[in-house]
Amino acid sequence: MCELHDHPQPGRTRLILPMPLGQTHDAMLNGEKHVLDSLAPDTVMMMGDNPALPKVPEKPTLLDFFRTRINGITRRHLLTSAHRAMEQGMDEKVVLAILLHDIAVACLIRADHGYWGAQMIAPYVDEEVAFAVQYHQCLRYYADEANGYPYPESYNRFFGPDYAPPDYIRADAEHARNHRFYLSARQVTVFDSYFFDDTPAPDSEIFADIIGRHFRQPSQGLGFDNSPVAHMWRTVIWPHNAL
Numbered sequence: 001m002c003e004l005h006d007h008p009q010p011g012r013t014r015l016i017l018p019m020p021l022g023q024t025h026d027a028m029l030n031g032e033k034h035v036l037d038s039l040a041p042d043t044v045m046m047m048g049d050n051p052a053l054p055k056v057p058e059k060p061t062l063l064d065f066f067r068t069r070i071n072g073i074t075r076r077h078l079l080t081s082a083h084r085a086m087e088q089g090m091d092e093k094v095v096l097a098i099l100l101h102d103i104a105v106a107c108l109i110r111a112d113h114g115y116w117g118a119q120m121i122a123p124y125v126d127e128e129v130a131f132a133v134q135y136h137q138c139l140r141y142y143a144d145e146a147n148g149y150p151y152p153e154s155y156n157r158f159f160g161p162d163y164a165p166p167d168y169i170r171a172d173a174e175h176a177r178n179h180r181f182y183l184s185a186r187q188v189t190v191f192d193s194y195f196f197d198d199t200p201a202p203d204s205e206i207f208a209d210i211i212g213r214h215f216r217q218p219s220q221g222l223g224f225d226n227s228p229v230a231h232m233w234r235t236v237i238w239p240h241n242a243l
């Protein structure tokens with residue numbers, strides 16, 4: 001619950017319903033019941049800006065999402081990995097793919113993040129960039145020593161050394177290996193390592209030129225261009241909307 005002052009419907013307490021994803025039947029039911037029981041003349045269900053989150057500008061750009069919605073360890077991971085790729089003179093499209101490869105983890109959803117991330121950006125980037133983002137997820141499970149990618153030690157720690165990816169991951173990795181954009185997706189995995197050191201993340205602004213050249217920013221703002229994925233960006237802007 002939170003009080004609103006400089007937002008619509010001021011003075012009322014906004015109630016946030018539980019997210020359905022990953023809830024058990026009972027937890028969902030209890031959460032929904034709690035909100036319904038709390039409805040009163042001085043409450044409303046959360047719709048629109050949640051004042052607990054940074055405000056997203058009216059016509060948001062990709063960098064606005066980096067400023068307001070791309071968070072946590074993954075924010076640093078994206079900026080650091082892309083910065084390293086840029087410093088090593090990688091192709092700009094590959095740098096952009098690295099900058100965006102885990103965008104879903106950072107602001108939308110973790111499960112199948114490569115697929116969600118690729119879908120979010122597909123209308124705005126070259127096919128090669130969306131491909132690299134989608135397929136980095138499955139290729140991460142398969143070493144390619146010749147191209148500088150050993151199986152990640154971190155995955156042994158995260159998932160256990162006996163983890164076996166599901167069939168769709170194996171099949172998609174196989175598809176990617178035979179694709180003309182394979183090396184771009186593989187490059188994403190090469191730079192896709194976690195740097196748990198104290199170096200601060202670079203400022204997202206250092207990517208402004210690459211984004212300007214390779215990300216087709218809609219003039220109405222991400223979320224408001226009526227594209228097939230606009231709703232995904234709006235969900236990131238207003239994640240707590242009741243409906």
Ligand SMILES: [Fe+2]
Pocket residue numbers: 101102113114136137
């Ligand atoms: Fe990833």
Ligand SMILES: [Fe+2]
Pocket residue numbers: 077101102192193
């Ligand atoms: Fe990553």
